Amino acid sequence: MSHPAIRKDAVAVITGAAAGIGFAIAKRVAKEGMNVVLFDKDLQALESAVEQIRAESPDVSVLPIQGDVSSEPDLRTLYGRSFELGQVSLLVNNAAIIQGAGPWHETSRWRALMEINFWSVLNLQQMFVETMISQEGSAAIVNLGSKEGITTRPGNAAYSVSKAAIKVLTEQLAHELREKVGDRVTAHLLIPGYTFTPMNFPGMTAATAKPDAPWTADQVADRLIEGMSAADFYIFCEDNEASWELDQRRMQWAADDLIQKRPPLSRWHQDYERQFQAYIADIAK
Template identity: 35%
Template sequence: MKNLQGKVAVVTGAAEGIGKGIATRAAAEGMKLVLADINAAKLEVTVAEFKANGVEVIGVPTDVAKEQQVNALAEQAFARFGKVHLLVNNAGVAVAKPAWETTQQDWDWVMGVNFYGVTHALRAFVPTMLQHGEEGHIVNTASMAGLTSQPSLASYNASKHAVVTVSEGLHHDLALRQARIKVSVLCPGWVKTAIAHSERNRAEAVDSAATQGVDAVAAKVGMSVLHAVQNGIPVAQVADEVFDAIAAERFYILTHPEMKQAIQIRMEDVLQQRAPTLLRI
């Protein structure tokens, strides 16, 4: 999909970070925007910024973990613009804990946003996108954690691996039906976002097991992640990679070429049936 002028983009997690960067690039391409985020106040500010620059945009406060809210997002998008051409499932959160300390609430929250946020959107948007029959593109945000496995990030790793494999299957499903909708899975490394502080948007109360003393190794991993994110690449660079992939119809979007070696090592671990290598990404 090369000509984006006047077409419609839906972006979740769009009030800041990678989502806002992608929305900014979409606006620069002349697209109309439907922006979703769980933080209604921040979303309102972001929408106002776009409107001040003459962008045709609406904002829909959305918790992507809730199917009804994603369905409502789709209804508003199609009611306002009639069609959707670019769907970017980007909202994401993270928890840094060893697997045995990751509570059911942690799993529900991380999988709800990172994984079910994608699957809810596919059900809500794809049938109508197929029905209108125009060119389209779906970008699902995974992570390098969807292609490798890092310590103390069990729920995050699992959610992002799930996004990768669902995206791969989605590609096949659409291709076998000769659909005009293409798919990309975004697997960034470290990017300057607020992902390390995603607990701020956690609505439900955290159970007592989650408030106990933090495991020392997990705490060290969490600090390493925070440092790496603070020194990551800018979101605008990620957005450029995304739109290059859309134009080229490229499936895997790897924003950090230097991390490809980590993927190769993991694949070799699998094929040689050896224990996982601890990868520094």
């Protein structure tokens, strides 16, 4: 049984919906009978996405809206037009970029990433949450997190910071919603693994062969529906390289840096390399 927010004739609003995980989620909820609002900057990709969804789910309504999540006026347009198709019961904050900055790179690079990866999510929550609370029926908000917002691997500090911020924001949102309306409006953190998407494979086309390691975006969308149906908050995705057990060990190791007073990011510290490999030896086959 699906989460009650995923229901026939209700509306799902999805950012970054023209490709990758956002598009996969749009297709998946349309198959459940939901009308979908697709928000994306890429007009050509939007038109293609609409055509495919209408072909696969001809009985649902699809509303494409071109816009930039870093533009508050565009987000207000999205909010205002979303209700043209009916009651909005699902908001999926998927849009994000990965091109970031290191710990002492210029502020402009940090701001550009945070505007998309964090501030747009907060802005849309501010717009939609009160409406979802006031309307009848169940609703849900799904924010896209990342394993890099949990174990915060080195190499792209701005991206890791943005996804760590999304994790905390969504945890706080889930708590406040539970205190206010119980389980009628819920929040969920979708945590993809390595996924075959344009973010991870720039320039990919429909003809690009998928490597063995990543999951498909459709697998991530299926996991989202499964996790929401089970009332999970943390909806975790493996991939074909990292099992759930391996990811659990990586998260536990990261948390134990603080508890055991190890250096930060000790998993990538040469003095702890052997200790970490021993810690995962029984599952890292």
